[in-house]
Amino acid sequence: MSEPKMPAGAELPDWTLLPPILHRHAPAGRSALLPALLEVQALYGHVPQPAAEQIAHALATPLADVHGVVEFYSLLYNEPIGQTVVRVCTDPSCALRGGDALLAAACRHAGVEEGETTPDCTLTVERSPCLGHCNAGVAVNLSSGLPARTTTYVQASPESLADLLAGKGQTPADRGSEDFVGGDLRVITPLCGRGRRTTLGEYEAAGGMQALRKALASLQPEQVVERVRQSELLGRGGAAFPTGMKWESAAKAAATPKYFVVNADESEPGTFKDRILLEGDPCRVLEGALLGAYAIGASRIYLYLRGEYPLALERVEAALAELRQAGYLGEAILGSTYDVDVEVRSGAGAYICGEETALFESIEGKRGFPRIKPPFPTTQGLFGQPTAINNVETLAQIPYIVLHGPAAFQELGTAESTGPKLLCVSGDIARPGLYEIGFGVTLRHLVENLAGGVTGGALQALLVGGAAGTFATPAELETPITFQGLRAAGLTLGSGAVMVFNDQRDLRDLLRRLGRFFAHESCGKCYPCQLGTQRQFEILSRLAEKRLLPGDSERLREIGWTMSDASLCGLGQTAASALFSAMKRWPELFEPKGAA
Amino acid sequence: MSEVTLTIDGRPVTVAAETTLLQAAAQLQIEIPTICYHEACTPNAICRMCVVEVEKQRLLQPACVAQVREGMVVQTRSERVERSRRTLLELLDSAVDLSDAPDIQAQIVDYAARPARFPEAERRSPPVLDDNPMYIRDYAKCVLCWRCVQVCAEDAQYTFALSFEGRGFETQIGTFFEQPMPATSCVFCGQCVGVCPSGALKPRREWLLEQGKTADDILEQTRAERRRSRRSSPA
Numbered sequence: 001m002s003e004p005k006m007p008a009g010a011e012l013p014d015w016t017l018l019p020p021i022l023h024r025h026a027p028a029g030r031s032a033l034l035p036a037l038l039e040v041q042a043l044y045g046h047v048p049q050p051a052a053e054q055i056a057h058a059l060a061t062p063l064a065d066v067h068g069v070v071e072f073y074s075l076l077y078n079e080p081i082g083q084t085v086v087r088v089c090t091d092p093s094c095a096l097r098g099g100d101a102l103l104a105a106a107c108r109h110a111g112v113e114e115g116e117t118t119p120d121c122t123l124t125v126e127r128s129p130c131l132g133h134c135n136a137g138v139a140v141n142l143s144s145g146l147p148a149r150t151t152t153y154v155q156a157s158p159e160s161l162a163d164l165l166a167g168k169g170q171t172p173a174d175r176g177s178e179d180f181v182g183g184d185l186r187v188i189t190p191l192c193g194r195g196r197r198t199t200l201g202e203y204e205a206a207g208g209m210q211a212l213r214k215a216l217a218s219l220q221p222e223q224v225v226e227r228v229r230q231s232e233l234l235g236r237g238g239a240a241f242p243t244g245m246k247w248e249s250a251a252k253a254a255a256t257p258k259y260f261v262v263n264a265d266e267s268e269p270g271t272f273k274d275r276i277l278l279e280g281d282p283c284r285v286l287e288g289a290l291l292g293a294y295a296i297g298a299s300r301i302y303l304y305l306r307g308e309y310p311l312a313l314e315r316v317e318a319a320l321a322e323l324r325q326a327g328y329l330g331e332a333i334l335g336s337t338y339d340v341d342v343e344v345r346s347g348a349g350a351y352i353c354g355e356e357t358a359l360f361e362s363i364e365g366k367r368g369f370p371r372i373k374p375p376f377p378t379t380q381g382l383f384g385q386p387t388a389i390n391n392v393e394t395l396a397q398i399p400y401i402v403l404h405g406p407a408a409f410q411e412l413g414t415a416e417s418t419g420p421k422l423l424c425v426s427g428d429i430a431r432p433g434l435y436e437i438g439f440g441v442t443l444r445h446l447v448e449n450l451a452g453g454v455t456g457g458a459l460q461a462l463l464v465g466g467a468a469g470t471f472a473t474p475a476e477l478e479t480p481i482t483f484q485g486l487r488a489a490g491l492t493l494g495s496g497a498v499m500v501f502n503d504q505r506d507l508r509d510l511l512r513r514l515g516r517f518f519a520h521e522s523c524g525k526c527y528p529c530q531l532g533t534q535r536q537f538e539i540l541s542r543l544a545e546k547r548l549l550p551g552d553s554e555r556l557r558e559i560g561w562t563m564s565d566a567s568l569c570g571l572g573q574t575a576a577s578a579l580f581s582a583m584k585r586w587p588e589l590f591e592p593k594g595a596a
Numbered sequence: 597m598s599e600v601t602l603t604i605d606g607r608p609v610t611v612a613a614e615t616t617l618l619q620a621a622a623q624l625q626i627e628i629p630t631i632c633y634h635e636a637c638t639p640n641a642i643c644r645m646c647v648v649e650v651e652k653q654r655l656l657q658p659a660c661v662a663q664v665r666e667g668m669v670v671q672t673r674s675e676r677v678e679r680s681r682r683t684l685l686e687l688l689d690s691a692v693d694l695s696d697a698p699d700i701q702a703q704i705v706d707y708a709a710r711p712a713r714f715p716e717a718e719r720r721s722p723p724v725l726d727d728n729p730m731y732i733r734d735y736a737k738c739v740l741c742w743r744c745v746q747v748c749a750e751d752a753q754y755t756f757a758l759s760f761e762g763r764g765f766e767t768q769i770g771t772f773f774e775q776p777m778p779a780t781s782c783v784f785c786g787q788c789v790g791v792c793p794s795g796a797l798k799p800r801r802e803w804l805l806e807q808g809k810t811a812d813d814i815l816e817q818t819r820a821e822r823r824r825s826r827r828s829s830p831a
Contacts, residue, residue: 049773052772052773062749062756062759062781063756063772063780063781064756064757064758064759064770064771064772064780064781065756065759066772067759067761067770067771067772067773068759068760068761068770071759071760071761071762071763071770072760072763078773350763367760367763372640372641372658372661519764519765520764521764522763522764522765523763523764524740524760524762524763524764524765524766524767525640525642526641526642526643526644527631527642527643527644527645527684527687527688527740528644528680528683528684528687530740530764530765530767531684531687531688531690531691531765532683532687533764533765534691534718534764534765535687535690535714535717538714538716538717538718542716549715549716555713555714558679558683558686559683559687561676561679561680561683562679562680562683562684562687564655565647565655565656565676565680566644566647566655566656566680566684567644568641568642568644568658573655
């Protein structure tokens with residue numbers, strides 16, 4: 001290993017800060033590895049080797065494994081980095097707003113290449129995958145000081161770089177930078193987009209927590225499951241699995257204890273709905289989680305929150321404190337016989353941890369490698385125990401279903417795609433933001449009526465479902481937004497991201513960004529994805545540079561087929577999805593000759 | 597234990613319920629190619645060379661872990677399966693030095709994988725790590741089958757000297773903060789060398805012989821190294 005760089009005049013690390021952290025985390029053993037590493041890094045700026053050794057001993061975890069975990073996560077470092085770390089988003093929507101120009105400006109300012117640290121260790125500049133602020137790019141995640149404080153800024157530009165570095169940027173908590181929330185319905189978002197967190201008291205005043213009170217007072221757990229099953233709610237994270245079926249299976253599993261997990265590792269490029277829900281109205285999501293935990297008989301809820309969402313973390317913690325104070329958490333909640341508590345776990349920069357089994361591995365203190373399925377989470381999930389895991393938006397739907405009944409929920413959507421849905425609209429669009437609709441409206445209604453239409457030119461393409469999604473052309477705007485309608489048109493709803501590109505935009509460049517994203521985020525476990533995402537990115541780079549080699553289209557197809565057919569998890573299985581949809585809709589882009 | 601009957605490549609076979617497709621196929625003398633699989637290790641379905649096509653399943657299934665079910669209809673060499681295996685071999689060949697992996701070389705021939713299928717491809721070619729008297733680590737030849745990590749941990753030795761560096765294409769087997777082997781918990785049991793399928797882990801003597809050293813050279817070099825280490829180690 002090279003000599004560690006130390007900032008000029010830096011003092012020796014103060015190791016007396018370490019024992020209290022170790023003492024607090026030791027009882028949880030290896031499961032506390034990520035929290036311990038994140039705390040240590042916040043204190044020392046990185047995870048120094050002596051600290052890693054002590055963490056390993058305190059948590060009874062092999063040294064090599066501790067190092068392997070640090071190596072896996074983008075936000076953990078095993079050597080000194082800058083006192084300030086700037087991470088600039090250059091994924092599709094931020095790229096349209098000049099993400100690359102800002103990244104270049106930051107590199108010029110620091111005098112380094114991307115991914116590097118200045119020799120005096122004051123500044124590190126990194127290219128970041130999507131930061132979940134696509135509605136207000138360019139997004140910049142900035143960590144600074146010891147202990148490190150992390151903030152994600154929005155609407156950043158090369159001109160605002162100096163202000164950003166001084167910690168004076170805009171966040172969605174600032175006046176004028178609030179997330180825009182609109183749509184035909186406001187069933188799950190009435191209290192979002194106000195630039196602040198809805199308190200428990202405000203949520204209660206608006207009818208919140210009534211569903212939980214009703215369930216604890218008058219519904220058996222199986223009756224809660226039954227309501228959700230009858231609602232035909234399909235999971236909103238991307239896989240569209242029936243929530244009721246999942247809960248029923250976890251409820252019926254014999255083994256105890258059981259766990260309930262909130263998947264808040266939102267990282268799909270173009271997606272920011274879960275962030276807005278957690279920042280604006282966290283109690284609604286937590287009420288849904290409490291109902292889910294009650295329904296399956298879990299006494300412990302883990303909320304795994306994306307590491308790049310510092311504002312959501314702060315607000316979820318604040319909401320939990322209020323809930324605890326008001327008797328919604330802990331022993332015998334609301335005077336019932338039911339005990340439950342919630343633990344928040346922070347991610348550390350890994351898209352793959354949104355995959356449910358990789359997320360379990362991460363909570364267990366391991367690298368985020370997806371597991372082989374079966375066994376499925378409902379029988380052997382977190383810590384090998386029966387587990388139900390749901391996306392944030394899915395859980396935000398639950399209070400309404402429990403309180404108003406399945407029929408009322410179904411009326412908000414279509415017969416097969418029931419209830420409301422959140423869509424994240426960004427890119428070349430007049431009003432980028434979060435839109436709540438009832439299933440069944442068309443893409444055209446969303447893009448033209450609700451979001452105000454395309455800006456900067458005519459519509460060229462929509463990317464629906466994020467990086468793992470599919471492209472739609474202007475001819476497909478009449479497609480109804482339902483799981484079935486989109487599937488029939490060869491599209492996927494995915495996470496609900498809709499990125500809009502006008503006819504001035506270079507789709508080849510966009511495809512390279514998607515390729516880079518998957519190559520960066522592949523965990524490296526199975527061969528098709530570990531090798532295929534890298535080769536796909538290399539060829540898509542040639543595509544963007546308009547120097548495709550003869551046979552490259554065929555190579556892309558073979559890689560894509562193999563990743564789709566043979567990868568271990570959903571990441572590899574969908575890593576060629578957008579590319580394939582582009583090849584089908586715009587074959588001319590992939591002709592070596594036409595590339596001139 | 598109950599039994600199930602399934603069809604593999606058009607031939608019926610009856611096996612115990614807990615059997616994997618790989619084992620069931622073996623009963624019919626149908627060989628399914630594998631890279632990461634090893635009898636002594638927990639199967640992880642990493643390499644995906646063993647994928648087969650199962651009727652009514654959307655995705656190809658890894659035979660090393662997929663279990664048999666009554667009435668299953670399995671194709672072990674369908675066009676889709678062949679395409680995936682050939683592409684996997686071409687991808688692997690584009691990234692890793694397979695010159696010491698005879699089994700994979702044979703698979704390349706069997707599946708007509710094209711050499712240099714991916715031009716301008718970044719290869720993984722880190723330098724050889726020669727940091728102990730027993731074995732060398734040449735990760736340019738590593739196919740990331742995980743066997744060494746597994747036998748070093750719960751699958752055999754419980755030594756836990758090995759983990760991973762990086763992720764995705766950049767993944768490499770490594771030690772705590774890249775320490776040389778003698779500084780780790782390694783007990784030099786040699787099991788990792790024994791299960792390595794691609795010559796990435798190799799007895800040091802064998803490696804020195806390959807470098808053109810004679811047996812006498814090696815003896816002299818080993819003695820000199822031992823003298824140096826005795827002088828430098830604390831009394």
